[in-house]
Amino acid sequence: GQQVMQIPQYQHVQEGEDFTTYCNSSTTLSxxxxxxQRPGGHPVFLIQLVKSGEVKKQKRLTFQFGExxxxxxxxxxxxxxxDVGTYFCAGGTExxxxxxxxxxxxxxxxxx
Amino acid sequence: xxxxxxxPRYLIKTRGQQVTLSCSPISGHRSVSWYxxxxxQGLQFLFEYFSETQRNKGNFPGRFSGRQFSNSxxxxxxxxxxxxxxALYLCxxxxxxxxxxxxxxxxGTRLLVL
Numbered sequence: 001g002q003q004v005m006q007i008p009q010y011q012h013v014q015e016g017e018d019f020t021t022y023c024n025s026s027t028t029l030s031x032x033x034x035x036x037q038r039p040g041g042h043p044v045f046l047i048q049l050v051k052s053g054e055v056k057k058q059k060r061l062t063f064q065f066g067e068x069x070x071x072x073x074x075x076x077x078x079x080x081x082x083d084v085g086t087y088f089c090a091g092g093t094e095x096x097x098x099x100x101x102x103x104x105x106x107x108x109x110x111x112x
Numbered sequence: 113x114x115x116x117x118x119x120p121r122y123l124i125k126t127r128g129q130q131v132t133l134s135c136s137p138i139s140g141h142r143s144v145s146w147y148x149x150x151x152x153q154g155l156q157f158l159f160e161y162f163s164e165t166q167r168n169k170g171n172f173p174g175r176f177s178g179r180q181f182s183n184s185x186x187x188x189x190x191x192x193x194x195x196x197x198x199a200l201y202l203c204x205x206x207x208x209x210x211x212x213x214x215x216x217x218x219x220g221t222r223l224l225v226l
Binding site: 041048101 | 155171
């Protein structure tokens, strides 16, 4: 079945440093979604990418979807303590039997 | 609009018991998905219901079952609980159920099996 691998598992940065998490799928995706889960909270939708090579920005966050629609990345510029949490990617399968498969997430901690 | 609600928020059970969790989606949403979240396995898809029908199913044993009512509220049942079923159970609702819909997660039910 479809597998979505996410790296790194953990990332600790100093406030102001950049951060990137990567997502790779074993199969071509129809779309990719990104979620953030704060400690003790639940996943909250950030963004969805659908088109090959798509790049979207949300303030300091930049999301990319690979040309082959099998990988994606989330880059945070100049991290802040409010960025702390686990970032999940979720890949949607192509075809009629759509299913969303989550990566295991990257836990980001930020040292002030 | 009110968000996704889940009850109960916390639950302690013993091995062999069964448990029923409830999820009320955002008003107007017809798709409800259930996930199990554990530190080791991350977020794992259990099943999805749309208009009272199970539309998708993950790779969980038959002890895990669910249903959806005509008002889109959903319940999840786990029978013959095992220690490994201790987890955060999240439900998520989405709008018309078309592929690529955003998932809106509830706060989860934290289940501890002793």
